Amino acid sequence: MATSIHRIEITGGTHRYDALVGRGLLNRAPELLRPVVDERRVALICDTNTQRLAGRLAQRLGGAEVFAIPAGEESKSLEQVSVLCDQLIAAGCDRSACVIGVGGGVVGDLSGFVAAIFERGIPHVQVPTTLLAMADSSIGGKTGVNARAGKNLIGAIHQPSLVLADLDTLDSLPERELRQGFAEIIKHAVIRDAAMFDSLQPFDRGDLASLVARSIEIKAAIVAADERELTGERALLNFGHTVGHAIERAAGYGQLLHGEAISLGMVAACAISMKRAGLAPAQRDRVVAMLQQFGLPTSLPPGVSREAILDAVQFDKKFRGGAVRFVVTPRLGEACLSTDVTIDDIREAVGNL
Ligand SMILES: NC(=O)c1ccc[n+]([C@@H]2O[C@H](COP(=O)([O-])OP(=O)(O)OC[C@H]3O[C@@H](n4cnc5c(N)ncnc54)[C@H](O)[C@@H]3O)[C@@H](O)[C@H]2O)c1
Ligand SMILES: [Zn+2]
Numbered sequence: 001m002a003t004s005i006h007r008i009e010i011t012g013g014t015h016r017y018d019a020l021v022g023r024g025l026l027n028r029a030p031e032l033l034r035p036v037v038d039e040r041r042v043a044l045i046c047d048t049n050t051q052r053l054a055g056r057l058a059q060r061l062g063g064a065e066v067f068a069i070p071a072g073e074e075s076k077s078l079e080q081v082s083v084l085c086d087q088l089i090a091a092g093c094d095r096s097a098c099v100i101g102v103g104g105g106v107v108g109d110l111s112g113f114v115a116a117i118f119e120r121g122i123p124h125v126q127v128p129t130t131l132l133a134m135a136d137s138s139i140g141g142k143t144g145v146n147a148r149a150g151k152n153l154i155g156a157i158h159q160p161s162l163v164l165a166d167l168d169t170l171d172s173l174p175e176r177e178l179r180q181g182f183a184e185i186i187k188h189a190v191i192r193d194a195a196m197f198d199s200l201q202p203f204d205r206g207d208l209a210s211l212v213a214r215s216i217e218i219k220a221a222i223v224a225a226d227e228r229e230l231t232g233e234r235a236l237l238n239f240g241h242t243v244g245h246a247i248e249r250a251a252g253y254g255q256l257l258h259g260e261a262i263s264l265g266m267v268a269a270c271a272i273s274m275k276r277a278g279l280a281p282a283q284r285d286r287v288v289a290m291l292q293q294f295g296l297p298t299s300l301p302p303g304v305s306r307e308a309i310l311d312a313v314q315f316d317k318k319f320r321g322g323a324v325r326f327v328v329t330p331r332l333g334e335a336c337l338s339t340d341v342t343i344d345d346i347r348e349a350v351g352n353l
Pocket of ligand 2: 184258
């Protein structure tokens with residue numbers, strides 16, 4: 001039986017592409033990829049946990065090359081980019097090749113960056129295999145790697161030619177990794193879609209397609225309005241991220257998953273929104289309850305220093321030069337940038353986490 005596919009048309013800069021969300025998409029890959037891949041030589045980039053999925057896809061595509069990187073954030077490095085570029089060249093790839101990234105956000109960001117710079121840019125297909133990558137990181141064209149001084153400091157905007165989100169790939173995803181993906185989905189609802197927020201409830205894995213599709217629509221619309229973060233619109237996607245990133249840094253990368261840190265960051269952002277944007281306390285309570293329902297943390301785990309979080313907030317690039325831009329939500333379904341938020345507001349919110 002052919003199952004239904006959600007198709008979201010996305011505009012990024014001058015570029016148009018589709019995101020497809022559904023089940024059984026990898027089985028239909030030759031047909032779905034044909035418009036993009038055409039006669040191109042295909043290089044699949046995956047990690048050690050998605051190698052099996054990539055192998056299956058390679059088989060369907062008639063024996064594409066598969067390049068696996070070690071799983072984990074450490075692979076998002078310039079060294080790994082260099083290794084992959086050399087491997088592509090050794091395999092005979094040139095500007096008529098195309099890169100398909102099969103994995104979570106790490107593989108998506110890294111393979112996208114390789115595609116952005118290899119032969120000055122070749123097409124990239126995202127095959128996200130984590131909920132976070134499906135609902136968030138595979139959309140919007142941000143690609144890149146980490147520098148020693150910080151995350152995602154080196155990169156390029158390179159929009160994918162296609163995003164294939166096959167929910168069947170989530171079957172092997174560990175529960176904690178699945179849960180953290182909901183943080184970004186809840187974020188999209190909070191900043192853009194009150195009705196979606198109302199309809200959110202802990203889903204079994206069978207019910208995800210329309211939620212992922214809606215999440216992609218929200219992110220895509222925001223990116224289409226401001227691909228290069230010039231108007232402030234794209235910055236709204238950073239709701240919960242100023243404090244969330246600081247918590248990730250203070251906890252030591254790897255202690256808390258990104259979505260877990262963002263969950264805490266959203267709790268802090270809601271407290272600040274109450275003070276600076278008139279968010280009703282009852283709505284803050286609903287966001288906190290929603291995060292808890294999805295098994296996400298809403299109070300700081302022991303051992304994470306609040307002072308270290310504050311130091312990390314001040315290190316954050318958005319605070320350089322003294323100007324503080326902070327994303328607040330005045331009511332569920334809306335967000336805006338505030339310039340009224342002070343570091344003391346953030347100290348107070350972090351103190352109450
Ligand atoms: N480009 C963007 O706009 C954007 C947005 C948000 C996050 N990110 C980036 O995304 C990354 C985080 O993404 P992530 O949470 O997907 O991390 P990840 O790619 O490290 O995946 C998490 C873990 O799950 C494993 N995995 C992936 N798919 C699997 C599957 N189907 N079955 C079993 N295991 C599987 C991975 O090997 C890894 O161990 C960060 O580097 C972050 O900076 C980018
Ligand atoms: Zn995020």
